[in-house]
Amino acid sequence: MSLARLAVIATVGLAVALPAAGAVAIGEKLQPFKLNDATGKTVDLAGLQGKKAVVLMFIATQCPVSNAYNERMAALSHEYAAKGVAFVGINSNRQESVEEIAGHAAQHGFAFPVLKDVGNVQADHFGAQVTPEIYVYDQGWVLRYHGRIDDDRSGANVKSQDLRNALDAVLAGKAVPVAETKAFGCTIKRVAQ
């Protein structure tokens, strides 16, 4: 069972849970998209072709759970960049501005771009529901992992480094041991429907 089987459409005081018809599934190919980063520059995911893996991370600036992972995201992206892996952050929260995203990325030393998903179009496409929520694609742009970064929000008692395990498996050309995990996180704040 994936973390993102439902799309939650939040309005002011009202939310409706709908089956996420557009949610991506393990084994599906990535459909490249373009979004602006926090500086306003357009980033085309097609430009990442050739990377050994691509990690898409739905993240937030205000969510305590996402923020608890800031250091871990920065460290992982740094470590795996040297191994040919591209990390991309995506912010789909309606209330978090590009200025806030840029400041947050700089404050936490993110070396990866953080893209602004205006209108939560990509969150809807992926079926992403919370932050942080991770999608790992291999060199052939096939989805190999979806879920959490690890199994401990606090970082003090991590027993299962799920994102790291997935990347190591993908880079070694092996099956990802656990392709889907669940995690708690903050609901992505979508635009009113």
Add this chain to the structure above:
Amino acid sequence: MSPLLLLAAVLAGQLDGAGVGRTVAAHRGRPVVVTLWATWCEPCVKEFPELAALARERKDVAFVSVSIDEESDRSTVEKFLSQRRPPFPVYMKAPGPDQAFIDGVDREWSGVVPATLVYDRDGRRVALLQGEHTRADIEKALARTQAAAR
């Protein structure tokens, strides 16, 4: 009553996934509404007063609330509850892996909060509301527990 005693009164204890199931089972004979939430979850905080109001009206229904805040945020949870004084027991998620808790509560629950599970008098889960929902949504689910009882 001292402020310390007031704080002590608002948290009912800790529950793991199986503990949530046992708590539901203990209310056999009444519909049960289980809500999973966190103090850092904006929609959870928003729907909390509606849920409390519903619980005050529906004495025929057992309400059980479980915060998934980390143990390190216990004082935040206690402060939140001492300000709102909900009419139902509020537990904290017992320390342990998130996934085990999520699956222990309900394998169909994605882990998103808020989440509301509604059970009929026989302990059968009749609704799983994931994400922000209104009081009307919960009442609709409770109506289904009555239909199931007929």
